[in-house]
Amino acid sequence: MGDTDRFNVYVNMVNARIRELVQIYINDRKRSGDGMLFIDFTNKEKMDVFYNPIHDLENECANPKFPDDLLNYMKDREVPSSIIFFNIFDSEGNFILEVDLDKHK
Numbered sequence: 001m002g003d004t005d006r007f008n009v010y011v012n013m014v015n016a017r018i019r020e021l022v023q024i025y026i027n028d029r030k031r032s033g034d035g036m037l038f039i040d041f042t043n044k045e046k047m048d049v050f051y052n053p054i055h056d057l058e059n060e061c062a063n064p065k066f067p068d069d070l071l072n073y074m075k076d077r078e079v080p081s082s083i084i085f086f087n088i089f090d091s092e093g094n095f096i097l098e099v100d101l102d103k104h105k
Contacts, residue, residue, distance in 0.1 A: 007095050010041055010088045014097065017047075022101065024049060025084050033057055036070060041090040070096070 014021060025037045028051035035053035042048075054071060056063045073096060074085060086097040 003093065006090070006092070007088070010039070010090075010095070011097060013041075013047060014039060014086065014088065018099070021049065021086070022084070022099065025051065025086075026101075028053070029084075034074075035063075035066070036074070036085045036087050039086055039088045041088065044090075 021037060021039070028037070029035065032051065032053035033055050035051055038050050038052055040048040040050070052066055053063055054066050054074070055061070070085075070087060077083075079098070082101040084099050084101060086099060088095045088097055
């Protein structure tokens, strides 16, 4: 299966649960600040989801666990605050999906 086909399968699975995933993102962003929702398809039998904030609020510093390439991607984008970012990944690679909250209210 090519990258595009794999990505389309994952996006379809994400879209089937988009409301739930958006709620997870919003709740975690309120609690932890700006960040990205990571959707892990490494285990083909399930979809794991976790939120990774850009900043470590507890230690008042940058989050060392937030990947630099994704941080640069988010910083280089000029998007409205209604745009949120999902990092969809498996053992072969990752894709970034941008979701507009204004379209998922």
